[in-house]
Amino acid sequence: MRVDRMPGVKRDSLEVAYRGKVFDVVLEPTQDASGQSVFAEFAACDDVVRVYPVDDENVWLIREKRLGMGSELVLRTVAGGIEEGEEPVVAAERELLEELGIVADSFEVFHESTPMLKALHTVYHVVARGPRVSTKASQYSDPAEYIEPAIFPLDQVENLVWDGSIREDIIAFGLLRLLRSLNR
Numbered sequence: 001m002r003v004d005r006m007p008g009v010k011r012d013s014l015e016v017a018y019r020g021k022v023f024d025v026v027l028e029p030t031q032d033a034s035g036q037s038v039f040a041e042f043a044a045c046d047d048v049v050r051v052y053p054v055d056d057e058n059v060w061l062i063r064e065k066r067l068g069m070g071s072e073l074v075l076r077t078v079a080g081g082i083e084e085g086e087e088p089v090v091a092a093e094r095e096l097l098e099e100l101g102i103v104a105d106s107f108e109v110f111h112e113s114t115p116m117l118k119a120l121h122t123v124y125h126v127v128a129r130g131p132r133v134s135t136k137a138s139q140y141s142d143p144a145e146y147i148e149p150a151i152f153p154l155d156q157v158e159n160l161v162w163d164g165s166i167r168e169d170i171i172a173f174g175l176l177r178l179l180r181s182l183n184r
Contacts, residue, residue, distance in 0.1 A: 017041070026120070044120040046081035049091045050171065052178045053078070053104055053131035058151050059178070060131055062099065065146040075150060075165050077174065088124035096128055097136070099147050105130030110181045115170045125174045127181065154184055
């Protein structure tokens with residue numbers, strides 16, 4: 001969670017060392033094991049949704065060109081920041097339409113996680129059942145993002161995790177949790 005969205009009691013104990021577009025770096029006074037006063041450093045960013053569209057046989061992932069990871073396309077899930085006051089399932093609906101141009105019959109949070117000890121945010125893993133292409137797709141696409149759909153049979157998802165096709169741990173974990181929640 002961004003520092004400016006934290007409850008006052010928590011926010012008042014933090015010092016913002018860097019304020020960025022994507023994340024803030026914050027310092028919190030604490031004591032080390034010997035009782036010496038030190039600052040703990042954290043990254044604070046918006047809470048995030050990761051969306052896993054599924055039908056009876058497939059999961060819809062994306063291939064995305066990720067800056068900072070070379071020029072290759074990386075296999076990922078639809079994801080994005082939760083806007084202030086927005087519920088995770090509403091953010092999931094919005095991101096799915098923006099990134100893939102699809103809508104779904106239902107959305108459900110199946111897991112919440114905190115991906116790193118030093119990151120102050122929550123990732124909401126959301127299953128989107130019954131995905132289909134929207135007639136409104138073209139008006140929502142972001143020309144700054146290069147994203148292409150990648151649809152995989154559910155029975156191949158576990159192999160994508162173990163063979164290294166999924167390079168981000170949080171996505172690998174989310175896909176395995178998804179399979180379990182679907183009783184696969």
